[in-house]
Amino acid sequence: xxxxxxxxxxxxxxxxxxxxxxxxxxxxxxxxxxxxxxxxxxxxxxxxxxxxxxxxxxxxxxxxxxxxxxxxxxxxxxxxxxxxxxxxxxxxxxxxxxxxxxxxxxxxxxxxxxxxxxxxxxxxxxxxxxxxxxxxxxxxxxxxxxxxxxxxxxxxxxxxxxxxxxxxxxxxxxxxxxxxxxxxxxxxxxxxxxxxxxxxxxxxxxxxxxxxxxxxxxxxxxxxxxxxxxxxxxxxxxxxxxxxxxxxxxxxxxxxxxxxxxxxxxxxxxxxxxxxxxxxxxxxxxxxxxxxxxxxxxxxxxxxxxxxxxxxxxxxxxxxxxxxxxxxxxxxxxxxxxxxxxxxxxxxxxxxxxxxxxxxxxxxxxxxxxxxxxxxxxxxxxxxxxxxxxxxxxxx
Amino acid sequence: xxxxxxxxxxxxxxxxxxxxxxxxxxxxxxxxxxxxxxxxxxxxxxxxxxxxxxxxxxxxxxxxxxxxxxxxxxxxxxxxxxxxxxxxxxxxxxxxxxxxxxxxxxxxxxxxxxxxxxxxxxxxxxxxxxxxxxxxxxxxxxxxxxxxxxxxxxxxxxxxxxxxxxxxxxxxxxxxxxxxxxxxxxxxxxxxxxxxxxxxxxxxxxxxxxxxxxxxxxxxxxxxxxxxxxxxxxxxxxxxxxxxxxxxxxxxxxxxxxxxxxxxxxxxxxxxxxxxxxxxxxxxxxxxxxxxxxxxxxxxxxxxxxxxxxxxxxxxxxxxxxxxxxxxxxxxxxxxxxxxxxxxxxxxxxxxxxxxxxxxxxxxxxxxxxxxxxxxxxxxxxxxxxxxxxxxxxxx
Numbered sequence: 001x002x003x004x005x006x007x008x009x010x011x012x013x014x015x016x017x018x019x020x021x022x023x024x025x026x027x028x029x030x031x032x033x034x035x036x037x038x039x040x041x042x043x044x045x046x047x048x049x050x051x052x053x054x055x056x057x058x059x060x061x062x063x064x065x066x067x068x069x070x071x072x073x074x075x076x077x078x079x080x081x082x083x084x085x086x087x088x089x090x091x092x093x094x095x096x097x098x099x100x101x102x103x104x105x106x107x108x109x110x111x112x113x114x115x116x117x118x119x120x121x122x123x124x125x126x127x128x129x130x131x132x133x134x135x136x137x138x139x140x141x142x143x144x145x146x147x148x149x150x151x152x153x154x155x156x157x158x159x160x161x162x163x164x165x166x167x168x169x170x171x172x173x174x175x176x177x178x179x180x181x182x183x184x185x186x187x188x189x190x191x192x193x194x195x196x197x198x199x200x201x202x203x204x205x206x207x208x209x210x211x212x213x214x215x216x217x218x219x220x221x222x223x224x225x226x227x228x229x230x231x232x233x234x235x236x237x238x239x240x241x242x243x244x245x246x247x248x249x250x251x252x253x254x255x256x257x258x259x260x261x262x263x264x265x266x267x268x269x270x271x272x273x274x275x276x277x278x279x280x281x282x283x284x285x286x287x288x289x290x291x292x293x294x295x296x297x298x299x300x301x302x303x304x305x306x307x308x309x310x311x312x313x314x315x316x317x318x319x320x321x322x323x324x325x326x327x328x329x330x331x332x333x334x335x336x337x338x339x340x341x342x343x344x345x346x347x348x349x350x351x352x353x354x355x356x357x358x359x360x361x362x363x364x365x366x367x368x369x370x371x372x373x374x375x376x377x378x379x380x381x382x383x384x385x386x387x388x389x390x391x392x393x394x395x396x
Numbered sequence: 397x398x399x400x401x402x403x404x405x406x407x408x409x410x411x412x413x414x415x416x417x418x419x420x421x422x423x424x425x426x427x428x429x430x431x432x433x434x435x436x437x438x439x440x441x442x443x444x445x446x447x448x449x450x451x452x453x454x455x456x457x458x459x460x461x462x463x464x465x466x467x468x469x470x471x472x473x474x475x476x477x478x479x480x481x482x483x484x485x486x487x488x489x490x491x492x493x494x495x496x497x498x499x500x501x502x503x504x505x506x507x508x509x510x511x512x513x514x515x516x517x518x519x520x521x522x523x524x525x526x527x528x529x530x531x532x533x534x535x536x537x538x539x540x541x542x543x544x545x546x547x548x549x550x551x552x553x554x555x556x557x558x559x560x561x562x563x564x565x566x567x568x569x570x571x572x573x574x575x576x577x578x579x580x581x582x583x584x585x586x587x588x589x590x591x592x593x594x595x596x597x598x599x600x601x602x603x604x605x606x607x608x609x610x611x612x613x614x615x616x617x618x619x620x621x622x623x624x625x626x627x628x629x630x631x632x633x634x635x636x637x638x639x640x641x642x643x644x645x646x647x648x649x650x651x652x653x654x655x656x657x658x659x660x661x662x663x664x665x666x667x668x669x670x671x672x673x674x675x676x677x678x679x680x681x682x683x684x685x686x687x688x689x690x691x692x693x694x695x696x697x698x699x700x701x702x703x704x705x706x707x708x709x710x711x712x713x714x715x716x717x718x719x720x721x722x723x724x725x726x727x728x729x730x731x732x733x734x735x736x737x738x739x740x741x742x743x744x745x746x747x748x749x750x751x752x753x754x755x756x757x758x759x760x761x762x763x764x765x766x767x768x769x770x771x772x773x774x775x776x777x778x779x780x781x782x783x784x785x786x787x788x789x790x791x792x
């Protein structure tokens with residue numbers, strides 16, 4: 001009587017969500033300060049003041065307008081502001097018509113995958129480690145997720161493996177750079193090579209192969225790391241963006257899909273993505289926050305806290321003996337499980353109210369994702385626990 | 397290369413959305429005051445002050461919390477407030493675990509349909525006139541929409557026709573009372589009879605038949621009309637609610653699904669609906685507005701404006717000669733097209749910047765949906781145009 005796939009999805013939840021819900025339950029019992037929740041990507045830095053100011057100012061305007069339906073594609077004024085931002089920052093000739101406002105990047109990705117999927121054989125390629133929910137999103141839209149093993153030496157794209165995995169059924173490569181969970185950022189050189197492979201394969205198979213670039217972490221990079229803008233590298237790129245991380249608005253569900261005019265069938269892709277939104281009941285992206293984005297589109301995140309946290313946690317863990325993958329961006333450390341069994345380590349840590357996500361969920365067993373978007377004190381107070389856990393799990 | 401169903405959905409749009417977008421375009425050309433947009437259900441009454449006050453107050457709290465991810469099911473405190481509201485108003489023993497916060501009722505309906513659909517033969521029954529998007533939502537989730545002809549004499553449920561349409565494949569009846577577009581409210585007597593039919597048929601076929609009650613207009617009723625609460629009438633009811641109309645927040649996408657514990661397989665339905673949300677990329681309902689709802693859950697809409705508009709438009713149209721279906725609730729007049737060709741009338745009216753929706757979209761040709769959630773002046777200034785249009789379309 002009930003859809004077994006949906007029941008399974010809802011019963012198991014994602015490992016990350018499960019830990020998050022556990023953390024909330026434990027917080028009610030032992031107090032929030034005694035739960036060391038490194039499990040989720042909930043920004044720990046407050047939204048920029050400009051966001052709060054924008055909301056306050058909007059509250060003085062006509063509420064019928066502010067909270068009313070927008071067009072399905074999103075407010076023209078917001079899409080204009082985004083197009084102009086993209087032109088200014090990345091030099092692309094974006095038009096408002098190329099942009100679709102979405103309920104965050106997750107909605108953008110599911111809408112895009114559904115628009116691209118025509119049959120059960122359609123393949124979407126992703127290299128591990130990858131955002132765990134891709135393995136939900138792709139089959140749920142009717143496609144097949146093809147995963148490529150991680151490159152444990154560099155966490156960079158394994159181009160020969162990608163090339164080999166491309167078949168006549170490949171619809172798109174899912175790219176997530178800065179990467180969740182590894183923090184890795186693909187360089188222009190690597191992306192140029194990827195583009196060349198995809199173009200060659202597209203010629204060979206006689207149809208375009210897209211890159212779906214899921215980039216909620218674009219602005220969260222450290223040092224002088226450059227995050228190349230995919231549409232400047234490869235014409236058939238579709239960008240799924242979210243303000244969840246850059247403006248610390250993850251719960252508000254606001255982002256967009258950008259389909260460059262250069263993309264193959266761009267004039268069909270935009271309506272097809274809008275059609276997917278309609279099919280799934282996405283009427284419009286939240287209206288107040290569409291207007292907030294219009295007013296804060298050029299605001300950059302304050303990275304000082306994440307930079308500090310990253311150093312504190314990375315140095316602390318390395319001093320204990322953990323092997324840490326040095327991240328270029330995002331706000332996660334990807335750490336080798338001391339005993340190579342990430343699930344066991346995560347379970348052990350959970351007993352100690354320390355919540356870390358086993359890399360298995362990201363197609364990368366043996367590693368742990370440890371979010372550093374937490375309070376500084378959480379890291380400081382958790383380090384002795386991480387030391388104890390290291391000892392326990394490496395004890396002979 | 398591109399999903400033809402999605403392309404079609406996105407290219408054609410809904411008739412309503414198309415008129416809405418046309419209205420916005422025309423407004424930029426001739427000015428908003430010269431577009432008489434009776435096409436969409438965008439509340440024209442401002443959100444209650446309590447909503448704005450709640451947002452202002454929330455802006456003084458911790459932004460990391462306010463804008464952060466909530467659990468997939470929604471904030472416990474919000475679900476508690478809703479459960480308590482439902483108990484107080486309808487006497488149901490609702491628990492927070494029975495409630496799933498959603499991005500509006502459209503998301504709630506698609507999530508519920510997807511959770512209930514196990515194969516292409518699954519049928520969802522709806523009597524015309526019905527919300528046009530059901531014909532998108534049901535097939536997009538893998539089911540089949542079975543439609544029952546309208547009862548043009550009363551616009552009430554045609555119980556014998558419903559009974560006849562139920563087969564072994566019937567999963568649920570979609571109910572929308574107050575009805576969009578007719579404004580009709582089903583009485584307790586009618587619903588009791590419907591419940592008896594469904595129970596009998598469920599016994600006959602050996603599986604439950606659900607009612608999915610889509611009720612964004614619950615609070616918008618006129619005079620002493622009572623809107624029976626489905627879970628009090630029929631155990632296997634699932635309620636999809638939205639604050640779009642009651643709190644005038646249609647663009648904010650905030651509502652919930654309530655699965656009463658009395659419903660068959662309730663303990664599987666809740667996770668299956670959550671699984672559907674996950675499959676479609678609904679991470680959580682917008683967080684700020686989840687908190688707003690917690691604080692405004694008992695606030696009722698101010699119906700004075702709609703009551704006035706309803707009388708003004710209804711009396712005005714009747715004086716011209718139009719046949720009007722007197723609505724119990726919602727904010728639409730369902731009006732017989734003067735020449736019985738609603739599409740032609742709508743096209744004619746569009747040339748005059750008067751936007752009304754042909755009933756064809758609601759499975760009810762020959763009728764027009766005219767929203768009265770507009771400014772009073774819009775009605776006043778449009779009436780002469782409606783008079784001219786009546787003359788034109790009835791001219792021999």
